[in-house]
Amino acid sequence: MPRFSVIVPVFKVQGFLRECLDSVLGQSYADFEVIAVDDCSPDGCGAILDEYAERDPRVRVLHLPENVGLGRARNAGMPYATGDFLFFLDSDDTLTPGALRAIADRLEEARDPDVLVFDYARTYWWGGTRRNVLARVLAEASVGTFTAVERPEILELLMVVWNKVYRRGYVTEHGFRFPPGYYEDTPWTFPVLLGARRIAALDRICVHYRQRRQGNILSTTSRKHFDIHDQYERVFAHVDAHPELARWRPYLHRKMGEHCLDILAKPDRLPPSDKGEFFRRTAELFRRHRTSTPVPAELRVLEGSYARYLTRRRAAAAGSALDRRARGARKAAVKRVKRGWSWAHERRPLDPNLALYSAFSHRGVLGDPAAIHRAARDLAPHIRGVWVVRRDQVEQLPPDIEYVLPDSLEYRRLAARATYFVNNVNWPRVLAKRPGSVHVHTHQGTPLKYMGADLLGKPGARQGVDVPGMLRRADRWDHSLVANRHSELVWDRAYPCRFASARTGSPRNDVLVNAKPDDGAAFRLRHSIPEDHTVVLYAPTRRDHVRGGHVERFDLARFAEDLGEGHTLVVRLHPSLAKGPARGMGLAELHRRGALVDATDWPRVEEVMLASDALVTDYSALMFDYANLDRPIVVHADDWGAYTASRGAYFDITAGAPGHVSRSYRELTWLFASGSWQDTEATELRSGFRDRFCEFDDGRAAERVVRTLMLGEPDTPISIPLPATAGDDEAPAHA
Template sequence: MPRFSVIVPCHRVQAYLPECLDSVLAQSYRDIEVIAVDDRSPDGCGAILDEYAARDPRVRVLHLPENVGLGRARNAGLAHAGGDHLLFLDGDDTLTPGALRAVADRLAETGDPDVLGYDHVRTHGWGGTRRDAPAEVLAGAGPDTFTAAGYPRILDLPMVVGNKVYRREFVAAEGFEFPPGCHEDIPWTFPVMLSARRIAALDRICLNHRQRRQGGPLPATGREHFDVHGQYERVFAFLDARPRLAHWRPYLHRKMGEHCLGILAEPDRLPPADRPEFFRRTAELFRRLKPRGARVDGEVAVLEGTWAAYRLRRQAARAGHGAARLAESARQAAAGRARTGWACLHARRSPDPHLVVYSASGHRGLLGDPAAVYHAARRIAPQLRGVWVVRDAGTAALLPPDVERVLAGTRRCAEVMARAAFLVNDVPWPAAPAGRPGSVYIHTHQGTPLKYLGADLLDKPGARLGVDVPRLLRSADRWDHSLVAGRHSELVYERAYPCRFASARTGSPRNDVLVAGGPGDFRRRHGIPDDHTVVLYAPTRRDYRGDGHVDRIDVARFAADLGEGHTLVVRLHPSLAAGPARGMGLTEPARRGVVLDATDEPHLPDVLLAADALVTDYSSVMFDYANLDRPIALLADDWPAFRASRGAYIDITAEPPGHVAYSYRELARLFASGRWRDEESARLRAAFRSRYCEFEDGRAAERVVRTLLLGEPMPAGPAAGSADGRAGRAGVGVRAAGGAAAYSTTRSTSMLPRVALE
């Protein structure tokens, strides 16, 4: 008897069916049977199913003599299922990699509950991907089993049959079947969830649910949506037959009203001529099924009125929304004019020579290079007053109490920025005032560049999606100094931002702590044993994917392959932190303690200091980590695609910081054999540091404060690229501005040739 029976009904899905079947049969967990039901499909689905069955004995095919619809096709497959648990998959959906292994582990952990719910994403025809469940529903369910009565929020999971697995004996004992019709999920989902005595949750994305523009099982526009009324009548008939569930009637009554109003509110669900009839049928059903004494308020109260009243309410709501938007636009414009006028008023005053305004990562707090400069300034030049721009009150509350802060977009923020002698930021700052005599804008960047930036993105339309390059360059026109960690960075920034700033060879202030090599407290805070080898996996985003995420590694498998005495720490790219990447394969292993998720750690150097080795692909974190002189391994299995879509200034596979693996198997062998830390790894790392970290000597923040903020000379030191791989006290190229001394200047011009830097 297999662990899972995967039931796949098929009708007019020949273009998607191979991808669906491959996603199931290629799962690392193989104790399954696939019952594929050809629902008399007029296209090639039947032949495709027969071909797969001939190749894989786990596939069984049922050819129905007539088309019966999605629900009854599922029932046909259900009658032949022999697995412990049932999983229903539409013929155009796919399982995510590692999904069945994660489900099997969670079922074993919770003792085979009646139902296990998990997350899914909707993949739209235009290429977008959206996580469907409210993020807190699954995360808040806890590690143990429960009932719907004990945790009602579980019913907020979308009514999709495929986002759950069901214990087959439970389904058989209760006699659950799918009805005919296009909203067949409703009278399956509610009875199953309300009847289950043990439910568990898995906070992981296991299903890609395809939303086709045309031809899907749920029609986009048509009278078929009237079917929803009959499906809810089946749900209430189920309650009538089970008095112990009668207390759910008020909840389901409201849910029914909300669902039907949602169909009515969407402009593309019902033909305009059918909308009045749909409202009237919904209202009649709502009144007829209303529980005695139930209170009707909120949005669903409109169903106790007429179609005319509903239309007037919708029109008023749209008008009110439009008026509110106009009022808000006017308010914002007026506030903007007021801030601009206030800033202009203060701009007429002389800059405060002791005022430094800082911001980092879009006003997200004390982070990166600006934070390192700020702390150095407090130590070296306490007469300087540092003020941080933060994005909201929540961010402000996270700052230490002795750090002065202002909220972005406020009049106070405009005032301090207009009065500041120095502005320090690591991302373009469009709100910064135009340069004026006596003020200095110091741009620190966020990492050593590997991927194309700025003007170079003009040749990469996919990578510049959502990036306003001309606006980016107008912002860069305001820079006075651009901090660089080496001559590679200097050349790239001057090419990517053809503006009139000076490159300051200071090194990267954020990396001072890495050059010093302090212990940090990450291991202690997370309870990592002292004798464990910590491997940090830090992948970057992909511009050839709409959501930026591509699964390169099954992190649970990698952690297992590393073996005892190892801790795998995973840190996703910040742009992927809130997307499906985490739910796809990181959240659940992190919950079980298989890996440690460090994506939300605010201070990257703390994570890097804790790691004994770094595994990455093309993330700029490798340049920072190289300052620790610890092993680095690259997984470059999609390097041609990455380079073609985003562009790269160097061929990182030809000049790597350590061994390069071109598949997961190669990566696993690298660690199993111990080659990840051999002499060749050390040689590659030393050459890499010499090329890209030549100005990193642990005094970058001090150098910025003394030369750029205080105008002091910096004593000369050892030549860059000394024997131990660290840079000496590199000379600082600066442009005289705001009283800063004039040193050897490296100036960017718009006439620089566009050379290939590789």
């Protein structure tokens, strides 16, 4: 008996069907059967299904003699299911890699609940991806099991059948079936969830929900949308037949009204001539099932006439237009006030004891600017340091940090008067560079991939990047901090501006250069990592040739397991991926289960590095910082050719790596299994890498910036070895 029976109803999806089936049959978890139901599809779907069934014994095909619709096609497949759990997958959607393994693990953890609800992401025909906006509901419910009464918010998730798996015994016991018509998921999902004694949640994207440009049934203009009324009648009939569910009638009454009004409001659902009839039938249904619970204000329109509904809709549309014009006028007025405010303060002299700091587009007290700020507090306490921080980051600030919100009047005042500006990204365009002000640009590490003007030759990598505008903002820089001569040469060409290079080293790396054996203990303790464990930090970078930037190079759960006993895997995604769907592809769930540690949100990456014993990365600039720790580094370069073709690189990291290079997952795991990741050759490679890229990092970079660039003291000399070869200082060439 297989663990899963994946039932796939098929109708007119020949362009998407192979991708759907491949996403199932290619899963690392293989204990399943596929029951594909050909709903008398008039295209080539039947032949495709037969081809797959002949090739893979796990696929069984049912050819229906006539088209019966999505719901009844699912019904046709259920009697042939032998799995413990039923999984209904639409034939134009796909499973994400590792989805069945994650679902099976969660089912085992929850001891086979009646229903398991998991997450999904919409994938749009133009290439975009957007995660379910209510993903937090699953995250909050991802421990243990519950009922709908205990967590009613689970009912607010999309009312579809394919974001859940169902224990077959539970479905059989209650005789759940799909009705005919549109919106067939509604009278299935409500009864199933309301009657379940044990529901579990999985905070992981398991399905990519395809948003087709055309062909989506529910986006088609048709009278079939009237089926929604019959479907809710079935829901209420189920509640009537089960008195223990009577408490849900007010909730279902409200949901029905909201659902029907939403259909009515969509311009592409109903023929205009049918909208009045749809409203009247909805209002009749709403009255018939009304409870003693007061009707919400937004649904009271169903107690009136269709003419009154139209009047309110027109009034709301007109009000929205007026609101938009009013908001536009207010925005223009505020902009004029801020411009005038800035102009007035720019007429005043600079404050020689005022410094403005920012990092990562105002994300907090982080990186090189934070290290410089700490040093300035000790060495130049007379210089007032103020941070520019986004509102959503204010609560994370240390209590002794003075801050302003971006583009507030106070920010404008301080920006007009400050003498020192320290940032690791460009300041906004509206900030004027005043004579006498000192702009210190720290960058974000040593560059491997193309930056600045070099992106002009890489149109894919510069998508959405205004390179000329970037260079105009960089014209404000006075000093560009570098940790090595490679960076100095790159920045001179990538940013053809008027700054001077400052061979200070990277201030944020001071803590790495001066690291003590127990500096990473706090991070380990916070994440319950045993003291005797070898911590492997995996830090992949983003891919510019992939929309969204995230590509999962290998199965993280498998890597954590393959590292073996006595090891802990810590994963830190690129900051640009922290808020996207990448975390939902399994990382968050693996962190919850303790399979690995997700350190993506940990604010200070230096602490994550200090807590680790080795780094695995692809092409992240983190490797240049990590080399200061003189700990093993493995470069996983399985797509180096694609990466350099799309983004460009200043040198071949596979030929000048800080350690061993793996070009496949098998090679990566062998390096750790064999112990080669820390052998003599790895040490020699790292030594050469450190000589080249850590040459100015001596543990005093932040002090040097404050003393030389802010206090004007003589430059503190750095002991710089001669280059190994004359060719080391040649300007970097395009890849």
